[in-house]
Amino acid sequence: MIPNHLLILGPPNSGKLRIAKTIAQDYEAGEYEPDQSHSGIIIKTSVITKYYEMKLTIMIDEYLEKSHGANDKLAELSKWYEDFQSDDCEELREVIDGFIFTVNMASDSVEYIEMAMDVLATIRQSLGGHDWKGFICVVGSSPNDEPIDEDLVELIEDAAITSGFEFINLQSEGVNEYKEKQGKDRIKELIECHEWSNMDMLTDKPDRYEKSKLDKLESMTVGLLDEHKQDMELEEIFNKLSVSKQVISNLPPDKRESYANKVLEEIIDFI
Amino acid sequence: MAIQFLFLISRQGKTRLAKWYQTISQKEKSKISRELGTLVLSRRAKMCNVVEYRDFKVVYRRYASLFFIVGINSHDNELLALEVIHRFVEQMDKMYGNVCELDIIFGFDKAYHVLDELLLDGYIQESSRKEVLKRVDQQDELENMDEFEHILS
Numbered sequence: 436m437i438p439n440h441l442l443i444l445g446p447p448n449s450g451k452l453r454i455a456k457t458i459a460q461d462y463e464a465g466e467y468e469p470d471q472s473h474s475g476i477i478i479k480t481s482v483i484t485k486y487y488e489m490k491l492t493i494m495i496d497e498y499l500e501k502s503h504g505a506n507d508k509l510a511e512l513s514k515w516y517e518d519f520q521s522d523d524c525e526e527l528r529e530v531i532d533g534f535i536f537t538v539n540m541a542s543d544s545v546e547y548i549e550m551a552m553d554v555l556a557t558i559r560q561s562l563g564g565h566d567w568k569g570f571i572c573v574v575g576s577s578p579n580d581e582p583i584d585e586d587l588v589e590l591i592e593d594a595a596i597t598s599g600f601e602f603i604n605l606q607s608e609g610v611n612e613y614k615e616k617q618g619k620d621r622i623k624e625l626i627e628c629h630e631w632s633n634m635d636m637l638t639d640k641p642d643r644y645e646k647s648k649l650d651k652l653e654s655m656t657v658g659l660l661d662e663h664k665q666d667m668e669l670e671e672i673f674n675k676l677s678v679s680k681q682v683i684s685n686l687p688p689d690k691r692e693s694y695a696n697k698v699l700e701e702i703i704d705f706i
Numbered sequence: 707m708a709i710q711f712l713f714l715i716s717r718q719g720k721t722r723l724a725k726w727y728q729t730i731s732q733k734e735k736s737k738i739s740r741e742l743g744t745l746v747l748s749r750r751a752k753m754c755n756v757v758e759y760r761d762f763k764v765v766y767r768r769y770a771s772l773f774f775i776v777g778i779n780s781h782d783n784e785l786l787a788l789e790v791i792h793r794f795v796e797q798m799d800k801m802y803g804n805v806c807e808l809d810i811i812f813g814f815d816k817a818y819h820v821l822d823e824l825l826l827d828g829y830i831q832e833s834s835r836k837e838v839l840k841r842v843d844q845q846d847e848l849e850n851m852d853e854f855e856h857i858l859s
Contacts, residue, residue, distance in 0.1 A: 486812035565740055570720075572718070593750075596750075599719065601747075610770075611751075612751075613751055613770070614770050615717075621771075624771055625718070627808060628807045628811060629718075
């Protein structure tokens with residue numbers, strides 16, 4: 436099976452490996468030191484859903500070796516983009532189906548993130564713009580899951596969505612008030628819901644028709660006249676009784692007994 | 707109330723289902739869906755579900771990872787449009803059993819089928835949940851039978 440490719444890009448300590456581990460749950464990342472560059476890590480995994488299975492190669496890249504100021508970071512990101520635009524990276528541009536850009540919400544300033552979104556928009560344009568079949572999303576996290584101020588998260592989210600990118604906060608979990616999955620669950624959902632270039636569709640079970648018929652077998656063995664009798668359900672009998680009770684209360688006393696007997700006979704017939 | 711168009715887009719801006727009840731060119735359709743996708747996706751969750759766009763009103767609602775977007779005439783009732791969206795989601799939920807984006811991507815034929823039973827030319831054709839699902843089931847049954855006969859022949 437031909438693999439699909441996902442690129443995760445971000446500065447150091449921005450959660451790239453955590454995202455990769457969320458997607459490739461069988462991946463063991465113990466051998467990497469926190470200070471060591473994660474650039475060039477390639478993880479091979481497979482994704483199976485109820486509709487398809489596919490092989491996925493996750494490529495991790497970093498655009499900054501050490502922590503610098505916002506301007507340096509941005510300059511490094513622009514430099515990375517220039518390399519990405521070069522002829523050497525043509526093959527890479529052709530094969531990637533998904534692009535995840537990571538930000539460190541604890542240390543990256545909103546100004547830097549806003550400017551980084553502009554670069555990301557240029558990257559999207561170079562991949563084919565809105566007609567590109569792949570996806571791009573921005574994932575925010577903080578090292579060691581330090582709590583981040585909600586207002587700051589909203590500002591970062593605003594910067595991403597106004598540039599047309601989905602923002603996922605890696606620290607949140609479960610579902611929000613709109614029943615949207617959040618955090619790691621949303622990343623998994625995003626990967627599963629994308630229409631990848633190479634997917635092996637799982638075919639329908641060939642015995643579907645027979646199974647559906649067998650399920651109906653029980654109702655098919657019911658005698659035709661039995662079914663007629665079953666029409667009168669308990670609820671219907673009670674309805675009939677309450678209607679009759681009302682009718683009887685309006686009848687003269689001498690006719691009541693004969694009417695009651697008639698109704699009773701009718702009900703006995705049905706039972 | 708006449709619905710002009712209905713489409714579903716993911717949070718990534720990908721169109722998952724689109725139905726147009728007016729005759730416009732493919733180019734115009736792509737333009738509208740792209741513009742509306744950008745417009746709706748850039749709105750925060752707590753913002754109003756109704757937006758004015760060109761000559762009509764756009765009513766949208768988010769369900770998990772999908773946005774349901776409906777275009778109606780400016781004099782139409784937007785609350786009714788929200789009800790139509792919700793009824794469509796309820797019917798799909800019953801059809802697929804806890805419907806999710808993946809079901810709509812890979813079982814899109816059923817989603818279109820439910821929609822076609824629910825709306826005809828932009829007007830509500832059948833409001834009964836039971837009736838719509840019954841008809842879709844009947845069609846599925848016919849399709850399965852065809853496949854079975856094909857295997858036998």
